[in-house]
Amino acid sequence: MDATAPILEVQDLRTHFFTQDGVTRAVDGVSFALEPGETLGIVGESGCGKSVTALSILRLLPPKLSRIVGGKVIFEGTDLVPLDEPAMREIRGNRIAMIFQEPMTSLNPVLTIGEQIAEAVRIHQGASQKDALARAVEMLKLVRIPDAERRVGDYPHQFSGGMRQRVMIAMALSCNPKLLLADEPTTALDVTVQKQILRLMLELKERIGSAVILITHDLGVIAETAKRVVVMYAGRVVEQAEVTALFDAPLHPYTRGLMASIPRLKHNRARRLAEIPGIVPDLRTPIPGCAFAPRCPLATDRCREAAPPLEDQGSGHFAACWEAGRA
Amino acid sequence: MSAVLAVDGLVKHFPILRGVLRRPVAWVRAVDGVSFAIEPGETLCLVGESGCGKSTVARLVLRLDEPTGGTIRLDGTDVTALDERAFAPFRKRVQMVFQDPYASLNPRLKVGQIVGEPLENYEGLSGKALEERVAGLLAKVGLRPEGVGRYPFEFSGGQRQRIGLARALALNPKLIVADEPVSALDVSVQAQVLNLMMDLQEEFGLAYLFVSHDLAVVEHIGHRIAVMYLGEIVEIGPKQVVLDEPKHPYTRALVAAAPIPDPRAKRDTLVLEGDVPSPLNPPSGCRFHTRCPFVMERCRQETPMLREVTPGRRAACHLLDA
Numbered sequence: 159m160d161a162t163a164p165i166l167e168v169q170d171l172r173t174h175f176f177t178q179d180g181v182t183r184a185v186d187g188v189s190f191a192l193e194p195g196e197t198l199g200i201v202g203e204s205g206c207g208k209s210v211t212a213l214s215i216l217r218l219l220p221p222k223l224s225r226i227v228g229g230k231v232i233f234e235g236t237d238l239v240p241l242d243e244p245a246m247r248e249i250r251g252n253r254i255a256m257i258f259q260e261p262m263t264s265l266n267p268v269l270t271i272g273e274q275i276a277e278a279v280r281i282h283q284g285a286s287q288k289d290a291l292a293r294a295v296e297m298l299k300l301v302r303i304p305d306a307e308r309r310v311g312d313y314p315h316q317f318s319g320g321m322r323q324r325v326m327i328a329m330a331l332s333c334n335p336k337l338l339l340a341d342e343p344t345t346a347l348d349v350t351v352q353k354q355i356l357r358l359m360l361e362l363k364e365r366i367g368s369a370v371i372l373i374t375h376d377l378g379v380i381a382e383t384a385k386r387v388v389v390m391y392a393g394r395v396v397e398q399a400e401v402t403a404l405f406d407a408p409l410h411p412y413t414r415g416l417m418a419s420i421p422r423l424k425h426n427r428a429r430r431l432a433e434i435p436g437i438v439p440d441l442r443t444p445i446p447g448c449a450f451a452p453r454c455p456l457a458t459d460r461c462r463e464a465a466p467p468l469e470d471q472g473s474g475h476f477a478a479c480w481e482a483g484r485a
Numbered sequence: 486m487s488a489v490l491a492v493d494g495l496v497k498h499f500p501i502l503r504g505v506l507r508r509p510v511a512w513v514r515a516v517d518g519v520s521f522a523i524e525p526g527e528t529l530c531l532v533g534e535s536g537c538g539k540s541t542v543a544r545l546v547l548r549l550d551e552p553t554g555g556t557i558r559l560d561g562t563d564v565t566a567l568d569e570r571a572f573a574p575f576r577k578r579v580q581m582v583f584q585d586p587y588a589s590l591n592p593r594l595k596v597g598q599i600v601g602e603p604l605e606n607y608e609g610l611s612g613k614a615l616e617e618r619v620a621g622l623l624a625k626v627g628l629r630p631e632g633v634g635r636y637p638f639e640f641s642g643g644q645r646q647r648i649g650l651a652r653a654l655a656l657n658p659k660l661i662v663a664d665e666p667v668s669a670l671d672v673s674v675q676a677q678v679l680n681l682m683m684d685l686q687e688e689f690g691l692a693y694l695f696v697s698h699d700l701a702v703v704e705h706i707g708h709r710i711a712v713m714y715l716g717e718i719v720e721i722g723p724k725q726v727v728l729d730e731p732k733h734p735y736t737r738a739l740v741a742a743a744p745i746p747d748p749r750a751k752r753d754t755l756v757l758e759g760d761v762p763s764p765l766n767p768p769s770g771c772r773f774h775t776r777c778p779f780v781m782e783r784c785r786q787e788t789p790m791l792r793e794v795t796p797g798r799r800a801a802c803h804l805l806d807a
Contacts, residue, residue, distance in 0.1 A: 349534070349744075351534075351760060352742065353744075375672070389749075405747055416673060417746070419676035421704065422746060429677055433673065434678065
């Protein structure tokens with residue numbers, strides 16, 4: 159495999175949830191690729207399918223409720239979708255690691271921090287308990303937890319929210335993963351702590367050489383961290399571009415609406431914010447056309463009838479919109 | 486013109502009770518000497534990180550908690566010591582909107598009952614008169630009249646916050662205390678609710694005490710800003726001065742930490758180390774000294790006083806003596 163080949167390629171991924179009320183098309187044909195060492199941001203509002211995309215990559219979805227009904231997740235040349243559970247376990251926490259939003263609930267309260275970090279190292283790298291614990295201390299130092307030798311024996315409740323998220327990062331990076339999925343890693347944290355954690359994550363990612371998918375609802379966090387951005391709406395990718403291109407000239411009406419609706423510090427000339435009228439569509443009903451059409455100021459009959467494909471609108475800036483040229 | 490709300494030296498210490506006798510073994514100093522006033526039609530924003538006491542201040546103003554010390558005046562009347570019955574007429578003047586639109590509406594009541602309840606209780610309305618008032622309130626917050634017969638679960642988060650606003654408006658209050666009213670909402674919906682709150686302010690001359698952790702939201706809706714840290718106000722003043730030229734290092738750090746949705750923006754590189762210390766045992770001297778990048782010896786011992794540093798803006802920091 160040559161060095162510029164993507165480390166991850168998601169092709170037309172479709173993940174559906176099967177509930178009493180019907181089938182929810184949570185991820186409805188999502189495609190993107192990621193180069194080694196790259197930071198890709200996925201941004202969207204609640205229910206847009208960004209978290210389900212990450213969980214689909216790692217195959218962490220509840221098996222009875224949900225299924226990947228189509229598409230491929232090609233990681234280092236192998237499609238993960240057909241892999242069995244033992245094969246996935248080899249990858250999870252080892253070559254692909256994940257950081258979750260809730261540092262409170264994603265650590266086991268009855269195991270010490272050290273035991274939890276050591277577990278992954280022991281299982282994936284066959285290290286002895288002693289070596290694995292030494293690695294845990296090393297990782298805690300790396301994420302700058304003071305007094306790491308002593309704190310490795312502490313339990314999660316003895317750590318603050320920011321410290322717990324450092325522990326999560328230490329755990330995720332302990333096996334030098336090639337890909338790190340970070341799902342709203344700082345949303346539960348205060349802003350001054352968020353800044354520390356984002357910096358730390360990006361600095362360590364460089365050192366280890368992992369690629370990162372950063373999932374967030376916060377365009378500010380995206381602007382400060384990602385190199386390339388995927389914008390999702392109602393289970394689909396509506397726009398994909400380099401971060402500067404996206405913020406300089408968003409092409410999709412949804413992205414434009416989103417950017418206009420965020421209050422910006424030291425930026426507000428007009429006191430009123432732009433609103434996106436209406437609410438997100440119900441994903442239990444199939445949407446034949448563009449999912450954003452009911453809220454879109456530019457929508458035509460064509461938009462309501464046929465879903466626009468994600469097309470290159472020039473120099474690698476992709477948008478799924480029949481009217482992307484207008485505006 | 487007298488202030489709608491004036492609090493002076495407000496203190497709230499929560500006891501930590503232990504043992505069979507439930508004796509207090511320690512005190513959480515949630516709010517420790519906070520003073521501010523809000524004029525009619527004005528929005529004062531309380532900002533700070535978790536545990537700074539901003540929500541406790543909101544609860545004290547609403548008399549949902551009893552203050553340990555200090556005074557609360559509504560329209561010039563000291564209401565701090567009034568019992569529930571004597572406070573009742575004031576209850577109409579101060580209403581509230583909560584953070585979680587899913588937890589703050591009774592799921593068993595229809596929207597009409599939720600919005601109508603204050604009118605029944607305080608104005609004795611019923612029948613046709615009540616229905617008309619409720620319909621009017623729903624229209625004011627942009628909800629369709631058929632909403633009255635529906636239950637909260639049938640509405641989205643943004644619509645629920647509109648229901649909460651309609652309920653708060655029912656008694657024509659002069660002040661609405663809103664505790665993180667948009668932080669549970671998606672950004673596009675957040676804009677709808679913020680715009681609505683500003684429209685209502687203009688129409689009814691409402692004052693807001695707006696509690697938030699989000700500086701960009703605060704800059705948008707606020708007139709003045711009070712920055713809290715560990716139970717104290719460290720800086721207070723008109724929003725533009727406080728945010729553009731913060732005088733307290735903590736305010737500066739908060740502004741610097743707010744992510745800017747612009748990849749080309751120049752960023753303040755100031756990063757605070759560590760987490761907020763526990764309000765159980767706040768640091769000596771200036772409470773911010775454990776995280777302050779500009780800490781001096783004096784800061785560890787001597788508590789800085791909040792005083793005017795530029796017209797209308799006060800800050801509490803020893804650096805400002807120089």
